[in-house]
Amino acid sequence: MKNFTSVYDIDNLQEIIAKALKIKENPLENPTKGKGKTIGLVFLNSSLRTRLSSQIAAQNLGLNVLTLNAAQEAWNLEFADGTVMNSDTVEHIKDAIEVLNQYCDIIAVRCFAGMKNKADDVNESILSQFLKHAKVPVISLESATRHPLQSLADCITITENWTENRKPKVVLTWAPHIKPIAQAVGNSFTEWMQQMDVDFVIANPEGYDLDKNFTKDTKVIHNQDEALKDADFVYVKNWSSFEDYTAMPKVDENWMLSNEKLELTNNGKVMHCLPVRRNLELSDEVVDGENSIIYQQAKNRIFSAQAVFSEILDEINSKD
Amino acid sequence: MKNFTSVYDIDNLQEIIAKALKIKENPLENPTKGKGKTIGLVFLNSSLRTRLSSQIAAQNLGLNVLTLNAAQEAWNLEFADGTVMNSDTVEHIKDAIEVLNQYCDIIAVRCFAGMKNKADDVNESILSQFLKHAKVPVISLESATRHPLQSLADCITITENWTENRKPKVVLTWAPHIKPIAQAVGNSFTEWMQQMDVDFVIANPEGYDLDKNFTKDTKVIHNQDEALKDADFVYVKNWSSFEDYTAMPKVDENWMLSNEKLELTNNGKVMHCLPVRRNLELSDEVVDGENSIIYQQAKNRIFSAQAVFSEILDEINSKD
Amino acid sequence: MKNFTSVYDIDNLQEIIAKALKIKENPLENPTKGKGKTIGLVFLNSSLRTRLSSQIAAQNLGLNVLTLNAAQEAWNLEFADGTVMNSDTVEHIKDAIEVLNQYCDIIAVRCFAGMKNKADDVNESILSQFLKHAKVPVISLESATRHPLQSLADCITITENWTENRKPKVVLTWAPHIKPIAQAVGNSFTEWMQQMDVDFVIANPEGYDLDKNFTKDTKVIHNQDEALKDADFVYVKNWSSFEDYTAMPKVDENWMLSNEKLELTNNGKVMHCLPVRRNLELSDEVVDGENSIIYQQAKNRIFSAQAVFSEILDEINSKD
Numbered sequence: 001m002k003n004f005t006s007v008y009d010i011d012n013l014q015e016i017i018a019k020a021l022k023i024k025e026n027p028l029e030n031p032t033k034g035k036g037k038t039i040g041l042v043f044l045n046s047s048l049r050t051r052l053s054s055q056i057a058a059q060n061l062g063l064n065v066l067t068l069n070a071a072q073e074a075w076n077l078e079f080a081d082g083t084v085m086n087s088d089t090v091e092h093i094k095d096a097i098e099v100l101n102q103y104c105d106i107i108a109v110r111c112f113a114g115m116k117n118k119a120d121d122v123n124e125s126i127l128s129q130f131l132k133h134a135k136v137p138v139i140s141l142e143s144a145t146r147h148p149l150q151s152l153a154d155c156i157t158i159t160e161n162w163t164e165n166r167k168p169k170v171v172l173t174w175a176p177h178i179k180p181i182a183q184a185v186g187n188s189f190t191e192w193m194q195q196m197d198v199d200f201v202i203a204n205p206e207g208y209d210l211d212k213n214f215t216k217d218t219k220v221i222h223n224q225d226e227a228l229k230d231a232d233f234v235y236v237k238n239w240s241s242f243e244d245y246t247a248m249p250k251v252d253e254n255w256m257l258s259n260e261k262l263e264l265t266n267n268g269k270v271m272h273c274l275p276v277r278r279n280l281e282l283s284d285e286v287v288d289g290e291n292s293i294i295y296q297q298a299k300n301r302i303f304s305a306q307a308v309f310s311e312i313l314d315e316i317n318s319k320d
Numbered sequence: 321m322k323n324f325t326s327v328y329d330i331d332n333l334q335e336i337i338a339k340a341l342k343i344k345e346n347p348l349e350n351p352t353k354g355k356g357k358t359i360g361l362v363f364l365n366s367s368l369r370t371r372l373s374s375q376i377a378a379q380n381l382g383l384n385v386l387t388l389n390a391a392q393e394a395w396n397l398e399f400a401d402g403t404v405m406n407s408d409t410v411e412h413i414k415d416a417i418e419v420l421n422q423y424c425d426i427i428a429v430r431c432f433a434g435m436k437n438k439a440d441d442v443n444e445s446i447l448s449q450f451l452k453h454a455k456v457p458v459i460s461l462e463s464a465t466r467h468p469l470q471s472l473a474d475c476i477t478i479t480e481n482w483t484e485n486r487k488p489k490v491v492l493t494w495a496p497h498i499k500p501i502a503q504a505v506g507n508s509f510t511e512w513m514q515q516m517d518v519d520f521v522i523a524n525p526e527g528y529d530l531d532k533n534f535t536k537d538t539k540v541i542h543n544q545d546e547a548l549k550d551a552d553f554v555y556v557k558n559w560s561s562f563e564d565y566t567a568m569p570k571v572d573e574n575w576m577l578s579n580e581k582l583e584l585t586n587n588g589k590v591m592h593c594l595p596v597r598r599n600l601e602l603s604d605e606v607v608d609g610e611n612s613i614i615y616q617q618a619k620n621r622i623f624s625a626q627a628v629f630s631e632i633l634d635e636i637n638s639k640d
Numbered sequence: 641m642k643n644f645t646s647v648y649d650i651d652n653l654q655e656i657i658a659k660a661l662k663i664k665e666n667p668l669e670n671p672t673k674g675k676g677k678t679i680g681l682v683f684l685n686s687s688l689r690t691r692l693s694s695q696i697a698a699q700n701l702g703l704n705v706l707t708l709n710a711a712q713e714a715w716n717l718e719f720a721d722g723t724v725m726n727s728d729t730v731e732h733i734k735d736a737i738e739v740l741n742q743y744c745d746i747i748a749v750r751c752f753a754g755m756k757n758k759a760d761d762v763n764e765s766i767l768s769q770f771l772k773h774a775k776v777p778v779i780s781l782e783s784a785t786r787h788p789l790q791s792l793a794d795c796i797t798i799t800e801n802w803t804e805n806r807k808p809k810v811v812l813t814w815a816p817h818i819k820p821i822a823q824a825v826g827n828s829f830t831e832w833m834q835q836m837d838v839d840f841v842i843a844n845p846e847g848y849d850l851d852k853n854f855t856k857d858t859k860v861i862h863n864q865d866e867a868l869k870d871a872d873f874v875y876v877k878n879w880s881s882f883e884d885y886t887a888m889p890k891v892d893e894n895w896m897l898s899n900e901k902l903e904l905t906n907n908g909k910v911m912h913c914l915p916v917r918r919n920l921e922l923s924d925e926v927v928d929g930e931n932s933i934i935y936q937q938a939k940n941r942i943f944s945a946q947a948v949f950s951e952i953l954d955e956i957n958s959k960d
Contacts (some may be wrong), residue, residue, distance in 0.1 A: 028356055036668055038696060048394035048416065052386050052423045056358060059384050064699050066692050072392060072712060074688035075915050084919040086818045091915030095927070095934075096688065099914065102939035103692045178406045274419065275395050275411030279404040287415070294415075299422035348676055368714035368736065372706050372743050376678060379704050392712060498726045594739065595715050595731030599724040607735070614735075619742035 001311040005127060005140040006148050007191045013155065020156050020300070020307035027060045027306065033313050034063030040104035041067045041141070044077075044126065045112040049274060050141045050149065053301035054108060057309055060302075066104065070096070079125060093126065097133040106137050106312055113144035113182035118245040121145065121182070122211070137312045145211075147184045150273050151192040153304035157297045158196070158233055161269050167199050168232035169266070173224055174204035175281035176255055180240035180248055185273050187214040189235055194218060203227030204239075207249035211242045224255055231265040236272050236282055258283045262291060269293045321631040325447060325460040326468050327511045333475065340476050340620070340627035347380045347626065353633050354383030360424035361387045361461070364397075364446065365432040369594060370461045370469065373621035374428060377629055380622075386424065390416070399445060413446065417453040426457050426632055433464035433502035438565040441465065441502070442531070457632045465534075467504045470593050471512040473624035477617045478516070478553055481589050487519050488552035489586070493544055494524035495601035496575055500560035500568055505593050507534040509555055514538060523547030524559075527569035531562045544575055551585040556592050556602055578603045582611060589613045641951040645767060645780040646788050647831045653795065660796050660940070660947035667700045667946065673953050674703030680744035681707045681781070684717075684766065685752040689914060689941050690781045690789065694748060697945035701953065706744065710736070719765060733766065737773040746952055747774050750781035753822035758885035761785065761822070762851070777952045785851075787824045790913050791832040793944035797937045798836070798873055801909050807839050808872035809906070813864055814844035815921035816895055820880035820888055825913050827854040829875055834858060843867030844879075847889035851882045864895055871905040876912050876922055898923045902931060909933045 001009055010016055023029070039058050043051065051067070058065045068074060077096060078089035085092065100107050111126035127143040140148055162168050172189055186202075187210055193200040194216065201219045202210065209220055221227040228234060236257050241247040256279070262268060270282070270292045278284055287294060321329055330336055343349070359378050363371065371387070378385045388394060397416060398409035405412065420427050431446035447463040460468055482488050492509055506522075507530055513520040514536065521539045522530065529540055541547040548554060556577050561567040576599070582588060590602070590612045598604055607614060641649055650656055663669070679698050683691065691707070698705045708714060717736060718729035725732065740747050751766035767783040780788055802808050812829055826842075827850055833840040834856065841859045842850065849860055861867040868874060876897050881887040896919070902908060910922070910932045918924055927934060 038699075040692070043393070046394055048388070048390075048411070049419055051393065052360070052388065052419075055386055056384070056423060064696070066695055068688070068692065069393060070688075073683070073691065073709060074686055078918070082919070082924060085917040086920050090917070091688070092918050095914055095916060095918075098935045099689055099692075099938045102935055103696060103942065274415055276415060277405040277410070278398070278412050278415075279402070280406050284402060295418045295422055298419045302423070363713070366714055368708065368710075368731070369739055371713065372680070372708065372739075375706055376704070376743060379678075389713060594735055596735060597725040597730070598718070598732050598735075599722070600726050604722060615738045615742055618739045622743065 001308070001315055003131065003138045004148060004308045004312065005131070005138065005143065006146050007151065007195055013195050016152065016307050016311070017156055017159050020152070020303040021159070023306050024303045027302070030061055030310065032062045033310060034058065034061040037105040037313065037316065038064040038066060038103065039106040039108060039309065040100050041065060042100070042107065042109040043069050044071065045110050047110055047141065049298050049301050050110060054141065054305050056302050057305035060306055061309055061313065063309065079129065093129045094133050097130055101135045104136055105316060106139060106309070107134050108139040108141050110141035111143050113184065115180055115182060115246050137316070139308060139312065142184055144182065145184055146188040147273070148188055149301065149304050149308065150185060151188040152308065153297055153300040154189055154235070154271060155192055155196060156300045156304060157271065157293055158198070160296070161293055162232070167197055169199045169230055170233040170235065171227050171231040172202045172235045172237065173227060173257065174208050174255055175236045175238045175257060176251065177238035177277060177281065180246040181238045183210055183239040183242055185237050186210050186239045190214050190218055201227050205249070205251040205255065207241055207244070208239065209242065210239070224253065224261070225264055228261060228264040231268040234265060234268045234270050236270065238281055256281060256283060257286050259285050259289065262286060267291065271297055274298055321635055323451065323458045324468060324628045324632065325451070325458065325463065326466050327471065327515055333515050336472065336627050336631070337476055337479050340472070340623040341479070343626050344623045347622070350381055350630065352382045353630060354378065354381040357425040357633065357636065358384040358386060358423065359426040359428060359629065360420050361385060362420070362427065362429040363389050364391065365430050367430055367461070369618050369621050370430060374461065374625050376622050377625035380626055381629055381633065383629065399449065413449045414453050417450055421455045424456055425636060426459060426629070427454050428459040428461050430461035431463050433504065435500055435502060435566050457636065459628060459632065462504055464502065465504055466508040467593065468508055469621065469624050469628065470505060471508040472628065473617055473620040474509055474555070474591060475512055475516055476620045476624060477591065477613055478518070480616070481613055482552070487517055489519045489550055490553040490555065491547050491551040492522045492555045492557065493547060493577065494528050494575055495556045495558045495577060496571065497558035497597060497600065500566040501558045503530055503559040503562055505557050506530050506559045510534050510538055521547050525569070525571040525575065527561055527564070528559065529562065530559065544573065544581070545584055548581060548584040551588040554585060554588045554590050556590065558601055576601060576603060577606050579605050579609065582606060587611065591617055594618055641955055643771065643778045644788060644948050644952065645771070645778065645783065646786050647791065647835055653835050656792065656947050656951070657795055657799050660792070660943040661800070663946050664943045667942070670701055670950065672702045673950060674698065674701040677745040677953065677956065678704040678706060678743065679746040679748060679949065680740050681705060682740070682747065682749040683707070683709050684711065685750050687750055687781065689938050690750060693941035694781065694945050696942050697949055700946055701949055703949065719769065733769050734773050737770055741775045744776055745956060746777050746779060746949070748779040748781050751783050753784035753824065755820055755822060755886050777956070779948060779952065782824055784822065785824055786828040787913070788828055789941065789944050789948065790825060791828040792948065793937055793940040794829055794875070794911060795832055795836060796940045796944060797911065797933055798838070801933055802872070807837055809839045809870055810873040810875065811867050811871040812842045812875045812877065813867060813897065814848050814895055815876045815878045815897060816891065817878035817917060817920065820886040821878045823850055823879040823882055825877050826850050826879045830854050830858055841867050845889070845891040845893070845895065847881055847884070848879065849882065850879065864893065864901070865904055868901060868904040871908040874905060874908045874910050876910065878921055896921060896923060897926050899925050899929065902926060907931065911937055914938055
């Protein structure tokens with residue numbers, strides 16, 4: 001694995017899930033694999049789970065960890081190429097990356113969608129700079145359009161929770177929010193589910209269809225109740241309009257997942273990537289209920305990260 | 321020791337002081353006690369001594385340390401139960417704690433009094449959430465009403481500085497400030513002194529009496545000069561009114577501790593938890609004077625923390 | 641080496657450069673030299689390279705690292721002596737340093753020029769407090785008037801890039817900026833070049849002469865083209881007026897280093913300490929061009945720091 005920014009960087013999804021589950025059994029089985037190597041965790045945005053789980057995963061492998069809260073600790077970054085830097089940006093992202101090349105064996109970066117300019121976000125204006133200028137492996141800690149370490153943790157969690165001898169039905173359902181939220185988690189979960197042996201459908205209101213480049217042939221249903229029917233797993237997540245970018249078209253029905261809605265499912269397990277807006281996206285009773293596997297997902301972020309770091313280290317070590 | 325949030329979590333105060341002093345002689349005597357374990361240091365408020373001493377103590381024991389500046393690095397937290405999260409809070413404290421449960425073997429948290437609502441502070445609205453939802457031991461790095469690691473360091477410091485064969489007289493004296501400050505340090509020092517073999521009195525102006533639930537039978541004197549007479553230790557600290565919560569009733573006398581005031585004491589040692597407002601709470605000459613043991617207190621924060629972490633680890637390791 | 645705040649703390653410049661180059665060959669050759677010792681990295685200002693390279697250097701030597709972003713994580717600091725602290729500063733720098741004395745074996749601090757009061761900056765109002773109150777070695781991570789770890793990295797980089805059997809010509813040239821910038825890098829580079837076996841000249845517009853206490857007998861030329869002629873190394877850096885402190889007198893000529901200007905040199909290598917304002921200080925084509933050794937300089941920050949930390953540790957260990 002050269003970089004890790006989407007499911008398409010994975011050779012064999014079942015193998016990496018199995019690897020992560022083995023790591024979960026004994027997280028310290030390779031405590032020196034990363035010895036003498038440094039991972040730089042660069043945060044251009046807020047982070048709790050990603051920040052902590054990445055640090056734990058790196059420590060479990062013996063990697064040195066450098067954490068950089070770019071905006072608060074370093075300099076205001078310029079992202080546009082060729083610009084005359086005579087305004088309030090102090091350092092070009094290109095130079096910051098070239099310096100990280102000198103200091104790190106792996107660069108991991110969190111860079112949310114800017115939600116200002118659709119083309120910038122669709123084209124991953126920030127992550128693409130890392131991929132262009134990094135001379136070491138790049139790992140996405142969530143980018144404008146994807147959140148792959150979350151999605152791998154989601155696949156691990158579904159695998160752990162499915163023992164029946166048939167394909168589970170997995171529903172990704174939109175939920176309400178008060179602010180325009182990026183499509184990254186929805187897009188990414190969709191791509192990973194397309195590679196899993198599951199029946200996958202997406203439920204969202206009219207006007208909220210995800211980018212066709214991610215949904216492809218996945219069935220999109222505009223009626224939540226219909227979609228939830230017989231679901232074995234329900235993944236809840238808000239996103240704003242992709243077509244009318246960042247808009248929040250009015251939704252008349254109540255899309256918040258409640259216990260009542262959950263009764264439509266096949267005793268479905270409830271998933272969310274967190275942070276969750278309680279009683280807006282999900283009711284308290286669902287988050288705290290027996291069907292919630294939300295915190296298990298959070299825990300699996302460690303093993304998702306550790307499996308990926310481990311594969312990247314294998315690649316690096318094979319060249320040493 | 322299951323949790324550590326007040327003196328009442330200590331079985332035997334003299335024993336833990338002795339343990340801390342032994343650690344001070346050789347801080348690295350148990351460098352692998354915390355191996356493979358992780359402590360999460362969660363800061364909801366500013367911190368210098370607590371931040372650094374906790375990290376050193378944890379490193380001395382071989383613990384992995386995760387530091388989270390919650391407000392700046394993660395998400396704006398919601399503390400109210402049952403609320404519809406349709407405003408500016410992004411993650412419920414309950415969910416953050418449940419995630420920390422997945423990532424940490426010990427959770428340590430700093431959560432000051434909000435100084436907005438008396439009942440919230442008295443009831444420890446934030447720390448109580450940690451105690452309710454944490455599935456791992458919780459350590460207070462200062463909460464709304466107490467600062468127990470500071471108080472233990474204070475007990476260690478008094479013990480180190482007392483060799484006479486009689487009880488020392490210890491005075492906690494209020495000092496001026498320009499802003500309403502929480503009672504946590506005053507409350508906490510009071511509780512710990514009540515368990516120490518000392519003569520303890522509190523001096524504060526009228527209107528500034530601490531919560532009776534902390535002072536109990538401790539003598540409270542409203543005349544500073546009278547209280548300071550023959551004091552062996554003088555602990556200086558500001559707090560705002562508890563009764564008229566956060567008010568700062570006018571004080572006519574000058575309560576700043578000066579060398580002149582210090583002459584009333586029995587060559588009393590001067591203590592302060594820091595940060596100190598020089599020439600407002602204490603004069604420069606006192607902070608920098610021969611009687612000041614303020615920096616020794618700061619140093620003992622390491623051994624206070626290390627003794628507590630060590631006891632918590634003993635409990636965890638006994639269950640492994 | 642007791643402290644490290646300028647070239648004058650170095651006994652033998654050639655020796656420490658040689659030492660750093662040896663470290664570069666094998667950064668992990670002394671992985672336990674700092675064992676059981678703690679370095680506190682105190683940032684009063686932003687930092688990317690200094691922050692990361694110092695952490696790497698410390699880790700390579702087995703030092704424990706405590707990083708403190710003073711303003712964001714701790715308290716608003718007071719720097720004036722004798723002041724009544726009844727305003728918005730919460731902790732005196734003197735007390736913060738005394739506490740760091742208790743916690744650290746080495747204190748490293750970044751404290752930029754305030755650019756408000758010339759005398760404060762010239763007298764190093766902040767660094768001088770560290771040198772006065774610290775009881776452990778102090779390392780400057782850039783102060784009001786100098787950036788010595790950068791300058792040492794610059795000397796290492798020049799040494800690596802010079803194989804001819806004659807003195808190289810090194811030019812420090814001023815470059816345009818939009819804000820008043822401190823003279824620290826310019827001063828510091830000047831002082832170190834004066835100790836190197838090079839022909840050194842400074843080029844800057846009229847009104848931008850550096851402090852004579854730093855330039856001494858170094859030739860200062862007000863015509864960039866003339867200065868660049870036959871240069872083997874061109875160090876580009878902006879600074880504001882020292883004489884009319886923080887002023888930015890109008891400059892009619894274009895001082896931005898472009899490929900056209902570079903043709904005046906002897907195929908000169910281009911240096912900059914970063915962050916760089918692209919197309920303002922240097923053109924994109926120069927930063928990204930073949931003559932740029934800017935990222936090599938950034939890499940050498942690790943070995944500059946590691947050589948200095950190593951010497952300081954030798955001194956500490958010799959006293960243990």
